[in-house]
Amino acid sequence: MNVKKIVAESAVKYIQDGMVVGLGSGTTAHWFIKKLGQMVEDGLEIKAVATSVESEVLAKELEIPIVNFEEIDQIDVTVDGADEVDPGLNLIKGGGGALLREKIVANACQQLIIIVDETKKVKHLGTFPLPVEVVPFALSLTKKKVEELGCKSEIRMSDENHRYRTDNGNFILDCEFGNISHPQELHQQLNMIPGVVDNGLFINLAPRVLVGYKNGNIETLKKSE
Numbered sequence: 340m341n342v343k344k345i346v347a348e349s350a351v352k353y354i355q356d357g358m359v360v361g362l363g364s365g366t367t368a369h370w371f372i373k374k375l376g377q378m379v380e381d382g383l384e385i386k387a388v389a390t391s392v393e394s395e396v397l398a399k400e401l402e403i404p405i406v407n408f409e410e411i412d413q414i415d416v417t418v419d420g421a422d423e424v425d426p427g428l429n430l431i432k433g434g435g436g437a438l439l440r441e442k443i444v445a446n447a448c449q450q451l452i453i454i455v456d457e458t459k460k461v462k463h464l465g466t467f468p469l470p471v472e473v474v475p476f477a478l479s480l481t482k483k484k485v486e487e488l489g490c491k492s493e494i495r496m497s498d499e500n501h502r503y504r505t506d507n508g509n510f511i512l513d514c515e516f517g518n519i520s521h522p523q524e525l526h527q528q529l530n531m532i533p534g535v536v537d538n539g540l541f542i543n544l545a546p547r548v549l550v551g552y553k554n555g556n557i558e559t560l561k562k563s564e
């Protein structure tokens with residue numbers, strides 16, 4: 340059973356004609372985009388904003404109309420994956436390297452839907468190394484400053500000889516903090532470091548989280564407002 344596909348496809352119930360939809364990135368979001376493509380072929384009328392070049396390419400192949408921020412007033416719903424979800428519905432994202440655009444889109448939308456399989460649910464964020472996007476200039480200094488916050492970090496690689504570059508031309512530091520007990524504080528401390536563009540902590544965004552289980556069940560999590 341493909342749990343990622345099942346949970347991704349269940350998210351289309353939040354999409355209606357006339358909406359502007361934020362398209363997430365990663366293998367779970369991939370299945371959502373594919374399903375949305377089928378619905379567009381069947382007559383659904385939407386516009387979409389993509390959070391990565393990869394998602395944009397897929398959406399265009401499926402003839403989902405892609406627009407940029409200058410052409411829209413708001414994003415109605417964004418559907419995206421995550422690497423970890425804690426009980427407060429705070430997230431780690433950026434395993435696929437798209438964290439900056441994902442965070443911009445997540446903050447700009449009316450409703451954020453996160454689609455994950457059960458392996459992504461954790462008691463505390465931090466087992467998954469936290470991705471931190473940094474500018475190439477003074478990389479070693481920025482890396483040192485990030486590590487002073489209490490982690491070991493690795494520069495993400497595309498292959499043996501090449502550093503991974505984000506869609507924005509930056510590098511990613513994958514940071515092992517262990518249990519992140521104060522995500523809000525760490526988020527702020529990281530983003531205060533000159534050279535850090537953003538980090539993969541998605542805090543207090545009040546998402547609706549759809550969790551897919553191996554037995555085919557889907558759980559919906561939402562914090563009461």
Ligand SMILES: O=C(CO)[C@H](O)[C@H](O)COP(=O)(O)O
Binds near residue numbers: 364419
């Ligand atoms: O944040 C992301 C990409 O930057 C992804 O949403 C996250 O890595 C989850 O990916 P997947 O659905 O492939 O497990």
